[in-house]
Amino acid sequence: MNKTVVMIIFMVACVALGALSGAGNAPGEWYQSLNKPFFHPPGWIFAPVWTVLYVLIGAALSATWFDENNMRRLQIFAVQAVLNLLWSPAFFGLHSPVLGLVIIVPLLISIMLFIAVSWPLNRWAAWLFVPYAAWVAFATLLNLSIVLMN
Numbered sequence: 001m002n003k004t005v006v007m008i009i010f011m012v013a014c015v016a017l018g019a020l021s022g023a024g025n026a027p028g029e030w031y032q033s034l035n036k037p038f039f040h041p042p043g044w045i046f047a048p049v050w051t052v053l054y055v056l057i058g059a060a061l062s063a064t065w066f067d068e069n070n071m072r073r074l075q076i077f078a079v080q081a082v083l084n085l086l087w088s089p090a091f092f093g094l095h096s097p098v099l100g101l102v103i104i105v106p107l108l109i110s111i112m113l114f115i116a117v118s119w120p121l122n123r124w125a126a127w128l129f130v131p132y133a134a135w136v137a138f139a140t141l142l143n144l145s146i147v148l149m150n
Contacts, residue, residue, distance in 0.1 A: 003066060010065070011058030017085060018054040022047070025088040030095050037145040053132050057081075060114075060128035067122050076114045083107035097147045104143050108136045 027043070064073050083103055091100030111133045118126040 007059055007062035010062045011055045014054040014058035015051060018050055021085050021088045025092040027092055034146055035149040053135060056128045057132060060125045063122055063125040073117055076110055080107060080110035101143050101147050104140050108140050111136055
């Protein structure tokens with residue numbers, strides 16, 4: 001199959017899975033009632049940011065998919081993907097910022113590990129994960145702040 005077609009399939013799949021996870025676990029009134037730090041962004045920003053990030057994540061998967069000796073990086077990718085999909089149900093679905101924190105810390109570690117392991121082999125895949133790492137680092141700080149403030 002053509003590499004461009006595979007990349008588009010991976011991008012669409014990542015966006016779709018992220019949207020399903022988010023749609024099934026909307027913040028709602030419970031989240032609105034929580035104390036939040038001064039740096040909490042407006043709610044409207046999350047959907048567009050995550051959409052862009054999921055496109056980049058799909059592109060990174062595609063870039064890694066076609067590499068030789070990619071099994072370790074694909075395993076790390078799978079770990080971060082599972083953790084990413086678990087965070088919204090834990091935090092919003094179960095109303096548990098603590099469980100969210102328990103998930104987001106290893107998520108951030110797995111993202112950083114993917115970047116580190118990809119760097120010498122496929123810098124493009126590594127760079128595609130940098131915005132994701134930055135956003136999840138910010139989200140980790142936000143999650144921790146919510147735990148501490150509530």
